Amino acid sequence: xxxxTAAAIDHFTSPRNVGAVDPPDGKGSDANPSCGDRTxxxxxxDDGRVAEARFRxxxxxxxxxxxxxLTELATGRxxxxxxxxxxxxxLHALGGLPSRKEPCALMAVGALRAALLxxxxxTGEGGAFGPGGPLPPQPxxxxxxQEPAQTKSAPGAGMR
Amino acid sequence: MNAAxxxxxxxxxxxxxxxxxxxxxxxxLRETHGNPSSVYAEGRAARALVDQAREEVAAALGASxxxxxxxxxxxxxxxxxxRGTFAARMGDGDGIVTTAVEHHAVLDTAQDLADRLHARxxxxxVDRHGRVSVSQVTAALDERTVxxxxxxxxNEVGTLQPIAEIGAACRASGVTFHSDAVQTVGxxxxxxxxxxxxxxxxxxxxxxxxxxxxxxxxxxxxxLVTLQTGGGQERGRRTGTENVAGIVGLGxxxxxxxxxxxxxxxxxxxxxxxxxEGIFERVPGALLxxxxxxxxxxxxxxxxxxxxxxALVVALDLEGFAVSSGSACTSGxxxxxxxxxxxxxxxxxxQGSLRLTVGRDTTEADVDALLEALPPxxxxxxxxxxxxxxR
Numbered sequence: 001x002x003x004x005t006a007a008a009i010d011h012f013t014s015p016r017n018v019g020a021v022d023p024p025d026g027k028g029s030d031a032n033p034s035c036g037d038r039t040x041x042x043x044x045x046d047d048g049r050v051a052e053a054r055f056r057x058x059x060x061x062x063x064x065x066x067x068x069x070l071t072e073l074a075t076g077r078x079x080x081x082x083x084x085x086x087x088x089x090x091l092h093a094l095g096g097l098p099s100r101k102e103p104c105a106l107m108a109v110g111a112l113r114a115a116l117l118x119x120x121x122x123t124g125e126g127g128a129f130g131p132g133g134p135l136p137p138q139p140x141x142x143x144x145x146q147e148p149a150q151t152k153s154a155p156g157a158g159m160r
Numbered sequence: 161m162n163a164a165x166x167x168x169x170x171x172x173x174x175x176x177x178x179x180x181x182x183x184x185x186x187x188x189l190r191e192t193h194g195n196p197s198s199v200y201a202e203g204r205a206a207r208a209l210v211d212q213a214r215e216e217v218a219a220a221l222g223a224s225x226x227x228x229x230x231x232x233x234x235x236x237x238x239x240x241x242x243r244g245t246f247a248a249r250m251g252d253g254d255g256i257v258t259t260a261v262e263h264h265a266v267l268d269t270a271q272d273l274a275d276r277l278h279a280r281x282x283x284x285x286v287d288r289h290g291r292v293s294v295s296q297v298t299a300a301l302d303e304r305t306v307x308x309x310x311x312x313x314x315n316e317v318g319t320l321q322p323i324a325e326i327g328a329a330c331r332a333s334g335v336t337f338h339s340d341a342v343q344t345v346g347x348x349x350x351x352x353x354x355x356x357x358x359x360x361x362x363x364x365x366x367x368x369x370x371x372x373x374x375x376x377x378x379x380x381x382x383x384l385v386t387l388q389t390g391g392g393q394e395r396g397r398r399t400g401t402e403n404v405a406g407i408v409g410l411g412x413x414x415x416x417x418x419x420x421x422x423x424x425x426x427x428x429x430x431x432x433x434x435x436x437e438g439i440f441e442r443v444p445g446a447l448l449x450x451x452x453x454x455x456x457x458x459x460x461x462x463x464x465x466x467x468x469x470x471a472l473v474v475a476l477d478l479e480g481f482a483v484s485s486g487s488a489c490t491s492g493x494x495x496x497x498x499x500x501x502x503x504x505x506x507x508x509x510x511q512g513s514l515r516l517t518v519g520r521d522t523t524e525a526d527v528d529a530l531l532e533a534l535p536p537x538x539x540x541x542x543x544x545x546x547x548x549x550x551r
Contacts, residue, residue, distance in 0.1 A: 018544050036508055056546050057544055060468050
């Protein structure tokens with residue numbers, strides 16, 4: 001009927017976890033500057049696990065389906081496991097997206113990672129840049145000044 | 161929803177082939193295999209069909225047969241008009257004037273002439289309804305200008321341009337005037353006897369003819385250089401063996417369109433206005449795009465802030481409606497349409513554009529079904545996006 005899988009259409013027509021956790025333990029956004037689509041994810045964390053994740057998306061079918069699927073994947077996971085969720089996991093949950101729509105999965109992951117980072121910062125457990133306290137001043141060029149592990153996850157880890 | 165109950169509201173993209181057209185084309189394919197350039201009976205039979213179609217197209221435009229050049233469609237007609245004129249008038253000047261809301265077949269061709277052949281290109285802005293004024297065009301003309309190209313009816317927002325007045329200004333300045341009338345020929349009256357115009361692009365599949373065939377009207381005496389060289393068909397202006405079946409289809413489609421134009425234009429205008437009223441009544445914040453009255457009879461186009469066009473199109477497709485959005489969603493990008501942006505609409509609002517275009521087969525029940533289906537979809541997408549303006 002169209003270029004999307006049944007799973008993607010299901011997430012699009014009956015999106016899970018629309019809205020915002022209020023007040024959130026963590027909040028993150030990511031956007032695709034080339035098209036103006038954007039997603040915000042808010043989460044509540046209990047005992048180091050994502051107890052609730054909600055999203056808002058202004059965007060296309062793929063952007064909405066990706067955010068919906070990702071909030072499902074994140075719920076119940078430890079903060080560490082949730083941080084490891086990647087665009088591949090979203091695509092897997094959706095049974096794939098048209099190739100030109102794959103950046104939409106990346107945007108959802110970027111928003112979630114930003115929300116999880118926000119949790120760490122708020123709880124003083126250390127942000128992405130090491131234990132203990134708030135983020136140091138942001139380097140203008142992210143490459144080279146971060147720990148290698150963080151540099152690897154930089155694509156999609158939107159802090160915009 | 162199954163195929164039988166689908167509602168097609170995208171007649172600006174293309175129209176279904178009229179049964180009479182399909183029948184005439186099938187007959188040509190079955191019975192007339194000759195090459196129109198051959199002198200024996202089979203060739204002469206094919207030539208007669210091409211000539212008859214040429215007369216039908218000419219008659220509908222108020223032109224004479226020798227002024228019609230058959231092409232592969234609207235894009236080729238636009239390319240032939242722009243490139244052919246620019247090459248033919250090279251000694252006269254290098255200036256081309258066009259508008260920001262043209263189809264890419266004109267806009268990108270003009271840009272290509274500027275990039276590669278150093279044409280001096282002026283792209284005129286439009287007002288918030290998508291109209292360009294005669295005074296804007298006049299102000300842009302100077303001794304270097306050789307060609308003005310202004311479309312007749314806009315394919316996305318339906319706005320009609322004052323081409324008769326623009327044509328008169330061009331004629332007074334000795335400038336060749338072209339109009340892409342792909343959306344209007346067959347839909348609204350177009351008479352080259354009353355419009356001072358040199359070149360007009362026509363496309364069969366916009367008025368219930370086949371895809372892959374169109375025409376360029378070339379007023380007698382207009383200088384034009386061919387884009388391709390070969391056997392010299394179409395008086396050397398578009399060489400290559402004629403697409404006989406397609407040309408016959410174009411001729412029949414043009415004749416039918418002319419016969420039905422008056423009654424269909426009135427009927428489709430009523431359906432279009434029913435869409436306007438219904439949508440403004442049922443969808444809060446709906447924004448009309450294009451001119452409220454100076455527009456194509458079949459075009460109802462909008463922006464719905466807080467939604468994104470591709471999502472609207474997919475959601476409506478799932479409910480059985482075929483519609484279009486101005487945002488072309490490619491390579492992960494949903495670039496808002498250049499036309500909607502040219503109206504001065506904010507980028508984010510422009511993303512939520514939707515174009516509904518009715519046609520011969522559209523009924524009041526189809527329109528009412530759309531009016532039922534659309535409001536909850538807009539509401540759902542807005543609840544997902546929760547854009548600040550709409551909270």
